[in-house]
Amino acid sequence: MIIHSNMSNSSKTLHLILITLTTFLHTTPTTSSHHHHNHHDRHHNLKSLHFTLYQHDQINKTDFLIVPSPLGTTITETTSPFGTIGLINDPLTLTKDPNSEMIGNVESIAITSSFDGLDSLSIGRIKLELEDHKGSVSVVGVVNAVVSSDYPVVGGTGDFLFVQGYVTASPVSFEKGGRYVYKQEFHLFWPPYALHA
Numbered sequence: 001m002i003i004h005s006n007m008s009n010s011s012k013t014l015h016l017i018l019i020t021l022t023t024f025l026h027t028t029p030t031t032s033s034h035h036h037h038n039h040h041d042r043h044h045n046l047k048s049l050h051f052t053l054y055q056h057d058q059i060n061k062t063d064f065l066i067v068p069s070p071l072g073t074t075i076t077e078t079t080s081p082f083g084t085i086g087l088i089n090d091p092l093t094l095t096k097d098p099n100s101e102m103i104g105n106v107e108s109i110a111i112t113s114s115f116d117g118l119d120s121l122s123i124g125r126i127k128l129e130l131e132d133h134k135g136s137v138s139v140v141g142v143v144n145a146v147v148s149s150d151y152p153v154v155g156g157t158g159d160f161l162f163v164q165g166y167v168t169a170s171p172v173s174f175e176k177g178g179r180y181v182y183k184q185e186f187h188l189f190w191p192p193y194a195l196h197a
Helices: 009-027 192-196
Strands: 047-058 063-067 085-093 102-112 119-129 132-146 149-157 163-176 181-192
Touching: 047 163, 102 149, 119 149, 132 163, 181 192
Parallel strands: none
Antiparallel strands: 047 085, 047 181, 063 085, 085 102, 102 119, 119 132, 132 149, 149 163, 163 181
16 A cells, blocks of 8 residues: 655545445445355345335325425426435335235335435335234335435344345336336345344
8 A cells, every 4th residue: 555645644644444344345244144255146045025116106195295305396207306304204005006006105204315306315104014024124225206216224123133135126107196006126135144043
């Protein structure tokens, strides 16, 4: 490692922290503790769960604007002004029909994070009542209103304790009156240590 002598002490410290963190991330195991070193066998011992549900969002019924943007309050079917903050408590069902069986709900806060109004930073809890798994998963990431977006699963509770993975959110329909349907595709994985907890 070469550190130029014209770097300030704080720059040198930051540089060393970044190198240490990068080295740690590249040497920390993130897959199964499988004893074989064959690259193709690394994921065979991971418990996983993949399924699709549908989120039903309705403005001023399950989705509320709580802090308007300082840039104005013009909201369209797919956009809201930069800085707008909304709270969401949407039902999740088995199909895109809002009358199909409810399996859980999405509780989140969304902050419009792009100037075009399409991207929102979303932090939330998805409560799930599946046949064999009950609990919640925690998610955080940026979701786009008109194209599919992946956002990471950062943990969970109940049967989803220690879960990792991602959820792909895709718009299905936008109806007049502020009624929206999103497909939520779950790709969940439990690390090996979680299977023994």
